[in-house]
Amino acid sequence: MSDAVRNVIIIGSGPAGYTAGLYNARAMLDPLMFAGYMSGGQLMLTSDIENFPGYPEGIAGPEMMMQLREQAERFGLEVQDKNVERIDASTRPFKVWVEGEEFQSHTLIICTGAEAIWLGAEGEDEQKGRGISTCATCDGAFFRDQEIMVIGGGDSAMEEATFLTRFASKVTVVHRRDTFRASKVMYDRAAAHPKIEIKTFRQVTKWLSDESGLTGALLEDPRDGSTEELAVTGAFIAIGHKPITAFLENQIETDEEGYIVPKGFSMTSVPGIFAAGDVVDTRYRQAITAAGMGCAAAIDAERWLEENLH
Ligand SMILES: Cc1cc2nc3c(=O)[nH]c(=O)nc-3n(C[C@H](O)[C@H](O)[C@H](O)COP(=O)(O)OP(=O)(O)OC[C@H]3O[C@@H](n4cnc5c(N)ncnc54)[C@H](O)[C@@H]3O)c2cc1C
Incomplete structure (x- = not known):
C-alpha cells in the first residue's frame, strides 16, 4: 500500500x-x-x-x-x-x-x-481514424464532395447522416434490419433528404481499400447471405x-x-x-x-x- x-x-x-x-x-x-x-x-x-x-x-x-x-x-x-x-x-x-x-x-x-462501438469488420483497424470514423462532427469536413456511408439505425445515425449532407455529395445509410430505433421525426428527415439513400438488410462484412485509402465496403444481406459492393471513400459508424x-x-x-x-x-x-x-x-x-x-x-x-x- x-x-x-x-x-x-x-x-x-x-x-x-x-x-x-x-x-x-x-x-x-x-x-x-x-x-x-x-x-x-x-x-x-x-x-x-x-x-x-x-x-x-x-x-x-x-x-x-x-x-x-x-x-x-x-x-x-x-x-x-x-x-x-x-x-x-x-x-x-x-x-x-x-x-x-x-x-x-x-x-x-x-x-x-x-x-465508440466499432463494427469489427475485416480491414477496419487499418482505416480507423482515416477513411472510417465514429464522429461526424469531428471528421465530416474531411469528406467534401465525396460519396460516404453511415452505419446504424438509431437517432445518432440519422442525425450524423443528415449533418454529413453538408459536405458529402451522397450519403448511404446502411442498416442491418428494416426497423429503426431512430425516432420517426429523425428517420423521416433523413429519408426525405435528396442526398441520402437508405439501404436496409445490409451489414458490412469487409472494408475495401487501396493505397489511396478507403474505396468501399462489401455488404451482405443477412437474410440470404447475398453480397454487393458499395463504393465510398468515407464511412461513419454510428452504432453507439x-x-x-x-x-x-x-x-x-x-x-x-x-x-x-x-x-x-x-x-x-x-x-x-x-x-x-x-x-x-x-x-x-x-x-x-x-x-x-x-x-x-x-x-x-x-x-x-x-x-x-x-
Ligand atoms: C477516431 C476519433 C476521432 C475523434 N476526433 C475528434 C476531433 O477531431 N475533435 C474532437 O473534439 N473530438 C474528437 N473525438 C472525440 C474525442 O476523442 C473525445 O470526445 C475525447 O477524447 C473525450 O475525452 P475524455 O477525456 O472524456 O476521454 P478519453 O479521451 O476517451 O480518455 C479516456 C481515458 O480513460 C482511460 N481509462 C479507461 N479506463 C481506465 C481505468 N480503468 N483506469 C485508468 N484509466 C482508464 C483511458 O486510458 C483513456 O486515457 C474523436 C474520437 C475518435 C474515436
Missing part, C-alpha cells in the same frame, strides 16, 4: 483528465493520475484535429495529447501509465487499486471516457458508445447505458467523487467539452477539499 493519502486521484488521461490534472497541479494539490490502458485517450486514434481551439493549422491527435500531458506535468501532475482495477467508494479516504497496489485519496476524478464504468462496480450511480449520472455540477452520487468528459456526457462528446468538464471537476474537487478537509 502507498502510505500517503492523496488529495486527488484522476482516473483517465484524455482531454478531461489532463485538464483536471493541470488545474489541480497549479492549485498545489499534488494530483496523481492513472493514465489507463490507452494513455492519451481516444484522440490517440485520430490523425487530424481541426476543431480544438489554438491550433490554426490543425494538429495530430497523439501530438496534441503529448502536449496536454507535458503542460500538466510541468506544473507537477504525477502520471502513472497504469490501469485502475477497482475502487472502494464506501470508505474515507477512498481506496483505489492499481495492479495490485492500494492507493488512498480524499477525492477522485473519473475521466475514463466512452468508447460504451462508457467505461464497469470497474466502478455500481458504487457510483450510472444510467441504463452506464454513463455516470451527475449530481450537481461535476459531483457524482458519492460526495467527493467527481466525473468529467465522455464518461458523463451523453450529448457532445468532443475534446473541447471534455477538457472544459475536466476543468470544472478540478475546481469542484478543490472546493470540496477546502470545505470538507480544512
Whole structure:
C-alpha cells in the first residue's frame, strides 16, 4: 500500500483528465493520475484535429495529447501509465487499486471516457481514424464532395447522416434490419433528404481499400447471405458508445447505458467523487467539452477539499 493519502486521484488521461490534472497541479494539490490502458485517450486514434481551439493549422491527435500531458506535468501532475482495477467508494479516504497496489485519496476524478462501438469488420483497424470514423462532427469536413456511408439505425445515425449532407455529395445509410430505433421525426428527415439513400438488410462484412485509402465496403444481406459492393471513400459508424464504468462496480450511480449520472455540477452520487468528459456526457462528446468538464471537476474537487478537509 502507498502510505500517503492523496488529495486527488484522476482516473483517465484524455482531454478531461489532463485538464483536471493541470488545474489541480497549479492549485498545489499534488494530483496523481492513472493514465489507463490507452494513455492519451481516444484522440490517440485520430490523425487530424481541426476543431480544438489554438491550433490554426490543425494538429495530430497523439501530438496534441503529448502536449496536454507535458503542460500538466510541468506544473507537477504525477502520471502513472497504469490501469485502475477497482475502487472502494464506501470508505474515507477512498481506496483505489492499481495492479495490485492500494492507493488512498480524499477525492477522485473519473475521466475514463466512452468508447465508440466499432463494427469489427475485416480491414477496419487499418482505416480507423482515416477513411472510417465514429464522429461526424469531428471528421465530416474531411469528406467534401465525396460519396460516404453511415452505419446504424438509431437517432445518432440519422442525425450524423443528415449533418454529413453538408459536405458529402451522397450519403448511404446502411442498416442491418428494416426497423429503426431512430425516432420517426429523425428517420423521416433523413429519408426525405435528396442526398441520402437508405439501404436496409445490409451489414458490412469487409472494408475495401487501396493505397489511396478507403474505396468501399462489401455488404451482405443477412437474410440470404447475398453480397454487393458499395463504393465510398468515407464511412461513419454510428452504432453507439460504451462508457467505461464497469470497474466502478455500481458504487457510483450510472444510467441504463452506464454513463455516470451527475449530481450537481461535476459531483457524482458519492460526495467527493467527481466525473468529467465522455464518461458523463451523453450529448457532445468532443475534446473541447471534455477538457472544459475536466476543468470544472478540478475546481469542484478543490472546493470540496477546502470545505470538507480544512
Ligand atoms: C477516431 C476519433 C476521432 C475523434 N476526433 C475528434 C476531433 O477531431 N475533435 C474532437 O473534439 N473530438 C474528437 N473525438 C472525440 C474525442 O476523442 C473525445 O470526445 C475525447 O477524447 C473525450 O475525452 P475524455 O477525456 O472524456 O476521454 P478519453 O479521451 O476517451 O480518455 C479516456 C481515458 O480513460 C482511460 N481509462 C479507461 N479506463 C481506465 C481505468 N480503468 N483506469 C485508468 N484509466 C482508464 C483511458 O486510458 C483513456 O486515457 C474523436 C474520437 C475518435 C474515436
